[in-house]
Amino acid sequence: VRHDKNLLTRYAVFKDLRNRGYIVKTALKFGADFRVYDRGKKPGEEHAKWVVYPVNEDASLTWYEFAAKNRVAHSTKKKLLLGVVDGEREVSFWECRWIRP
Secondary structure, three states, X not given: OOOOOOHHHHHHHHHHHHHOOOEEEEOHXXXXXXXXXXXXXXXXXXXXXXXXXXXXXXXXXXXXXXXXXXHHHHHOOOEEEEEEEOOOOOEEEEEEOOOOO
């Protein structure tokens, strides 16, 4: 098994979402870590609401990387959810989406 430096970050986000009652599945085909279904929705019957990218609070993300992630979410009719994990493994979520003024 390869060492994965982001494993604990991904696990913290996964665990937090599951504890909140969401269904969390892999999103590798979307280029994200997870896809998340809203509470009460069933995979296979409904579409996921978010694609989720777990990040450490000290990580940097360029505007190009952010735009690419947001573009993937938008093109798959999902919202982008960044799960930001701090030093105590607490998770804050930031939802991003395209809007048309």
